[in-house]
Amino acid sequence: MKVTDIxxxxxxxxxxxxxxxxxxxxxxxxxxxxxxxxxHSDAGDVWITIQTHRNVMAIASLxxxxxxxxxxxxxxxxxxxxxxxxxxxxxxxxxxPAFETAGKLYTLFN
Amino acid sequence: MKxxxxxxxxxxxxxxxxxxxxxxxxxxxxxxQKGLDMIAVSDHNSTLHCELMVSMGKKAGLxxxxxxxxxxxxxxxxLVILPDENAAHSFQMWLDCHSMNIPNHPEIFGxxxxxxxxxxxxxxxxxxxxxxxxxxxxxxxxxxxxxxxLFIPAHxxxxxxxxxxxxxxxxxxxxxxxxxxxxxxxxxxxxxxxxSDAHIPEHIGRRYSTYLMESPTFSELAMxxxxxxxxxxxxxxx
Numbered sequence: 374m375k376v377t378d379i380x381x382x383x384x385x386x387x388x389x390x391x392x393x394x395x396x397x398x399x400x401x402x403x404x405x406x407x408x409x410x411x412x413h414s415d416a417g418d419v420w421i422t423i424q425t426h427r428n429v430m431a432i433a434s435l436x437x438x439x440x441x442x443x444x445x446x447x448x449x450x451x452x453x454x455x456x457x458x459x460x461x462x463x464x465x466x467x468x469x470p471a472f473e474t475a476g477k478l479y480t481l482f483n
Numbered sequence: 484m485k486x487x488x489x490x491x492x493x494x495x496x497x498x499x500x501x502x503x504x505x506x507x508x509x510x511x512x513x514x515x516q517k518g519l520d521m522i523a524v525s526d527h528n529s530t531l532h533c534e535l536m537v538s539m540g541k542k543a544g545l546x547x548x549x550x551x552x553x554x555x556x557x558x559x560x561x562l563v564i565l566p567d568e569n570a571a572h573s574f575q576m577w578l579d580c581h582s583m584n585i586p587n588h589p590e591i592f593g594x595x596x597x598x599x600x601x602x603x604x605x606x607x608x609x610x611x612x613x614x615x616x617x618x619x620x621x622x623x624x625x626x627x628x629x630x631x632x633l634f635i636p637a638h639x640x641x642x643x644x645x646x647x648x649x650x651x652x653x654x655x656x657x658x659x660x661x662x663x664x665x666x667x668x669x670x671x672x673x674x675x676x677x678x679s680d681a682h683i684p685e686h687i688g689r690r691y692s693t694y695l696m697e698s699p700t701f702s703e704l705a706m707x708x709x710x711x712x713x714x715x716x717x718x719x720x721x
Contacts, residue, residue: 408648408649408651409648426557427654431652
């Protein structure tokens with residue numbers, strides 16, 4: 374499954390990082406504590422969060438996250454968007470809260 | 484110049500998690516007993532006990548600085564230590580503007596009361612003070628420095644509500660005056676201080692820092708933290 378498949382199936386906005394829409398997705402992780410994501414996410418995960426601080430992109434890059442989904446209709450800042458475009462790691466948007474977004478994503482893997 | 488001991492992170496009974504014993508008089512008497520020269524009252528997202536504590540401290544011969552422990556939108560706790568009454572007043576208005584107004588449930592979280600010098604309750608705060616503000620950590624830092632305050636991320640080595648737990652690492656473009664550390668001193672480029680984060684009288688002064696200064700005042704403290712004109716952080720408690 375690719376990031377673009379998830380965008381279509383979950384009807385997500387694409388804020389940035391369009392170059393990375395073809396990245397392969399291997400799983401998912403949901404957390405707003407960046408220290409937790411650093412410790413427990415895996416390369417190729419789609420990461421669901423409501424945290425919008427620019428450090429989100431640094432962690433995503435470090436952990437080779439496939440794409441970030443910002444839940445609850447939150448929006449990333451300009452500096453976060455710029456880094457997403459530079460790194461080619463897409464930031465996607467869901468109007469649903471993290472729980473529903475994760476529920477829908479989970480069904481795609483099972 | 485001489486050494487002054489300062490504990491800059493103390494909650495009064497205004498913080499819901501602060502013991503009801505933490506009245507200004509009790510805080511001041513415990514601080515003096517512990518041999519502290521200077522304290523800061525730093526309630527969650529509020530400066531409403533500052534003026535009372537400053538004036539009571541003055542009478543008792545203890546410097547009290549105005550401060551708040553701010554919860555940013557990212558749920559990072561940051562100490563903002565304010566230079567004077569005007570700055571504290573402006574900062575309180577800014578805090579009120581950025582409150583999410585989540586109601587407090589005193590039976591669960593504890594009471595949030597403002598008292599006078601005779602320990603009569605003059606006001607109860609309805610919104611849950613420790614809740615995160617709508618302001619990002621960048622906005623907290625900008626407002627603090629706009630008011631001439633010191634911006635100090637709190638207990639950065641704690642597994643919750645710290646800059647490291649919430650943001651993974653310290654963003655290098657954030658203008659930080661010092662960091663507050665609880666445990667082992669990490670290798671960092673920032674000045675490190677220790678404070679008690681006391682919520683009960685017995686904890687006041689359990690951790691503190693010693694500053695080499697001319698006198699125990701905000702401006703001397705700011706110079707000591709920045710290492711200016713011979714002022715410096717001399718030591719921190721183990």
